[in-house]
Amino acid sequence: MTETPKPPAAAVLDALKNVSTATLTTQLFKRGFRNTFLTGLAPVNAEAAHFAAPAYTLRYIPAREDVAVPDVWADHEYPQRKAIESAPEGCALVIDSMGDVRSGSVGDILIKRLQVRGVAALITDGALRDTPAIHAMNYPAFCAGAAAPASVATLYAADLQVPIACAGVAIFPGDIMVGDAEGVVVVPRRLADEVARDAGEQERFERFVHERIEQGHSTFGTYPPNDETLAAYETWSEKE
Amino acid sequence: MTETPKPPAAAVLDALKNVSTATLTTQLFKRGFRNTFLTGLAPVNAEAAHFAAPAYTLRYIPAREDVAVPDVWADHEYPQRKAIESAPEGCALVIDSMGDVRSGSVGDILIKRLQVRGVAALITDGALRDTPAIHAMNYPAFCAGAAAPASVATLYAADLQVPIACAGVAIFPGDIMVGDAEGVVVVPRRLADEVARDAGEQERFERFVHERIEQGHSTFGTYPPNDETLAAYETWSEKE
Amino acid sequence: MTETPKPPAAAVLDALKNVSTATLTTQLFKRGFRNTFLTGLAPVNAEAAHFAAPAYTLRYIPAREDVAVPDVWADHEYPQRKAIESAPEGCALVIDSMGDVRSGSVGDILIKRLQVRGVAALITDGALRDTPAIHAMNYPAFCAGAAAPASVATLYAADLQVPIACAGVAIFPGDIMVGDAEGVVVVPRRLADEVARDAGEQERFERFVHERIEQGHSTFGTYPPNDETLAAYETWSEKE
């Protein structure tokens, strides 16, 4: 396993947090990446969806009756429990639940602990339990559904900090996860700086495009822009 | 390809817009149609779901790496972009995305242009991107999910104004699409007038039934009605 | 078919209604039950989700063109219609729709009648129709989706009060259904009393745990508790 890379500068994370996941997927598409959005995940609370943070990963396999038992909860080395206490402040805990939505990957008590410890977000491609309580926490938590049963009903934690699949997308520890009300995108670690920079510029241009469309301009020539539109953008930029 | 039929009279569209999709499927079922509701689609904003409009269709196929590239966005003949500028005022743009929810069929800028141009609604059996911004537009937009990536990540536009599949239902150009907070139904063009008429009468009767049920009447004899109920309805109708 | 068992005491139903479905699945897991949560169902109105009631069951099979016709609606022995008038006050009507979300298992008029008659809740693993109107009723109604078409479009009612599958879970008539904003769990009838008792105690302890976590305690030693935490809990309990 390769070393987990150093997180990007705070300013980069800040810039990523302030653009939309739609903008980020466009930047990644331009760099050859077609599969970076975690399809089908939604924030438990859409008002608390914005975050950008390096991935700390947890991996589940299917439960087996002899090992997936409540006793594991007392084992400080059991990866699910260890994740809650070892995920670094500022990271996003990302869980590979194999898309299993029959049980909750974690519940409100563990998420509360993540929140207290300063972990920035929780993402699973399975379900969460205690979702009404999680909704009230104003915490960025993303999942594929709500399910009351504890994880051991169908899942067993196998690993921490290994490359995982989450909602059909590859996540390597240290990759940058970014969320908004639309969902979650992963930005490969080595691209974080340049994507953050270009995403900001893209959103600035698209604000201008929105104005032009509202003024009644055709999308032809505006989006993507022709020379005339680019000149108008230059003027607009100077004024802004 | 047969000619696209003329739209119904404005009064017919108005009547269709003012009944529920549930009522319309009942009228269509009585005429032998079991499969007219676009299963699994929801409005981005339930407050902005009511519309009735003739279908203008766009068809996607899967993306292929040599043709599904950002350059197509500048091609005014590319069907996705052409659709935005050529869909007639008052129609509903209906998109066959083959149920692919991994990318957004369209995003907020193109939908804003549709809104400015007076296109009545946007329906896709795929996902939409920029859904938080679309939610804020108060525009009838229906989809099967939210996905940040641009359409070219997984889709390529192939055709305009051909018969399509949308959410498992056949849509012919000119068929009447009707939406409410429950979803979208298609009314075959040639049935629009009679369905509009009978749907209004059905809803009037069901308002009476609701009153009776609230008063404590059994559903037996009330829904469907026996002679006594029909007589009471006649009296009720006169008073109303 | 075995007799439907007597409902539990009102105090037991009350206790079950006042705990979360998450708590109940934990109690059931401890007794060897891994599959008691009805995965994928959600309340139409999350504000009106809490209930606990014995199951009264209705079973659908696929529609066949010669029998699934509007005429059945006038047949008082047709199980769907009979269910509405025969489900006892205080029970929950639970419908096996085989997960078919293409049509509504029932609609607003029938649910209004259930509400008037004092039936406590309506649960289907299919869709409901007229969901905007149902939302306005403040009634515990759970489903896997919204679909405008009447049930006969794809479903035919075959049976009342037999063991059914609902969302992948076995439901026997008389089992106790419990709902909250997260979804619905089934408590096997013979376990209702002991589960109600232990669930209350579990929630009391978890309120204490929440306080500890908010105070900054590690989950290690707190959840599950070590001797020190248990002692603190004893003190806390005495004060409360």
Place this chain on the structure above:
Amino acid sequence: MTETPKPPAAAVLDALKNVSTATLTTQLFKRGFRNTFLTGLAPVNAEAAHFAAPAYTLRYIPAREDVAVPDVWADHEYPQRKAIESAPEGCALVIDSMGDVRSGSVGDILIKRLQVRGVAALITDGALRDTPAIHAMNYPAFCAGAAAPASVATLYAADLQVPIACAGVAIFPGDIMVGDAEGVVVVPRRLADEVARDAGEQERFERFVHERIEQGHSTFGTYPPNDETLAAYETWSEKE
């Protein structure tokens, strides 16, 4: 529950057994039935697929840990075991397994007993276990897959001789099941006689069509036939 209807005459069953399931679905389609083929089922042994027999039905629900235990196997009233000894000679045992292919609906010993008792066929929309041994039996057994675990691993038998769903199709006790190497179709009981008669005539005409097509005729005018083709068919019929 309505009475199970009397089986058709042996000659009718014989006629049905000697036409293809494709022919039968065409006859049923002409009578308004679009959904009579059990999609996705295949014979364990394609050489032993032909049969026609009235349906005797068994219905499963999901297993629950307290009742789905090996002890049920000794209970002569447990519907799965009762089915094996009570299904009448000459019938087809049709099982609603809710499409669950994780365990075998039945295995080789029970199917051997059905074969010894003269039961004509076994159909499940779940899996079968011991499929290598069943293949060797030359018995018409149809399923959606092979799975080693016994049924109790995921299924619990709930009912005998009730209307069921099998592979998405409604089956009423006494309906006529017909199989060939392509799969299984259900013929509603009251249509058996007329469908048997017309299916024979259809196949006779299609043998003629095959000859014509092999001779190089266009499908236009041949299939469906124009007057010239019908005249040629008359001549052909006389010779045959």
Place this chain on the structure above:
Amino acid sequence: MTETPKPPAAAVLDALKNVSTATLTTQLFKRGFRNTFLTGLAPVNAEAAHFAAPAYTLRYIPAREDVAVPDVWADHEYPQRKAIESAPEGCALVIDSMGDVRSGSVGDILIKRLQVRGVAALITDGALRDTPAIHAMNYPAFCAGAAAPASVATLYAADLQVPIACAGVAIFPGDIMVGDAEGVVVVPRRLADEVARDAGEQERFERFVHERIEQGHSTFGTYPPNDETLAAYETWSEKE
């Protein structure tokens, strides 16, 4: 719609027919194409699977009760029937059935006509009907399943010779379809010549690799080859 391109030279088609679909996907992957294999399709008869031919496309949408009726079979302009008589000799008829396996895209009589007319292959991402008879024809026919009902039960033919989706892959008219016992791959038309050339060389090298592996060489250094292996290959090539 762009013009359908000219077919490649017979020698190119011959070369493509004589390599495996596995080899072709590798050649296409090296040129940037990740999605060219029609996942989930199998030949009805594995002994009759090899072919290479330009695509002639047919597109279905869902059936609607007023248009999907047996009468369409007599309409020479109905795209399904027109396809059978207009698909050019030497092409492959490729059908977009939207993955619907509930009815047969075509049956034995129409496929017999294709065979008589010299059409090289038939591919659908739906089902075929009369599969036992088709198996006996020794004709390259690929499908996702077997289903007895005629296409009109669930499908309606909408178009000929337009870009389609087939098993999740984009197919443009004139693209080269190649089949073997593993399944079907599409080679974009403009790449046919170079892929045919390089695929032959790849298979030649892999024959050498197979020999080396059978002799006990490690895959390390052999596959992919290091300099020593390449030298050995050169020697081997001279001898062959």
Place this chain on the structure above:
Amino acid sequence: MTETPKPPAAAVLDALKNVSTATLTTQLFKRGFRNTFLTGLAPVNAEAAHFAAPAYTLRYIPAREDVAVPDVWADHEYPQRKAIESAPEGCALVIDSMGDVRSGSVGDILIKRLQVRGVAALITDGALRDTPAIHAMNYPAFCAGAAAPASVATLYAADLQVPIACAGVAIFPGDIMVGDAEGVVVVPRRLADEVARDAGEQERFERFVHERIEQGHSTFGTYPPNDETLAAYETWSEKE
């Protein structure tokens, strides 16, 4: 990660190889395990399906464009390639492909190398490529489908010898995999000895039951046996 356990004695593996997977799932069910069969996998060649061997595991995640490139094939530390050369003689290579059947987990050259090296079997819950060539090898290879593309088209190898999911079942390195024409079952390592012993006795008894059933005995009293049947079995056992 815990140490991989020592393999069982050769006699135990032999005993396991000589019973059916159906028998083994029954033995495991009796010990509380409901989920040990790898649903949906089939041998490429049913004549070469029998094996019993300890699991050596390989884990895939989804491909990402920057790392899933042909260059990895030359990297001797890339887990897919390392697995082929490091899986011990006599083990079974078990691959977690996340159920992705769009590309082949491995192809004929790598499987040939496994066969030469004495690896006992290859199991994936994805697809295999070059299946016609693999069929000819008479090697126990199990998969969920056939797909021509190389794994890098959709998969990236992440790990060796960690606990994995395969076809919905937990597999720990060293667990005993057993295959036959029905599919593959996993026997937890610590149960191998006792399961091997009891499975042999179970099959002996079931041979007797088969004889009884063929003689016309009812399943009641025979399977499961009553005292009379047990006495007859004792006599039968002495004679055998």
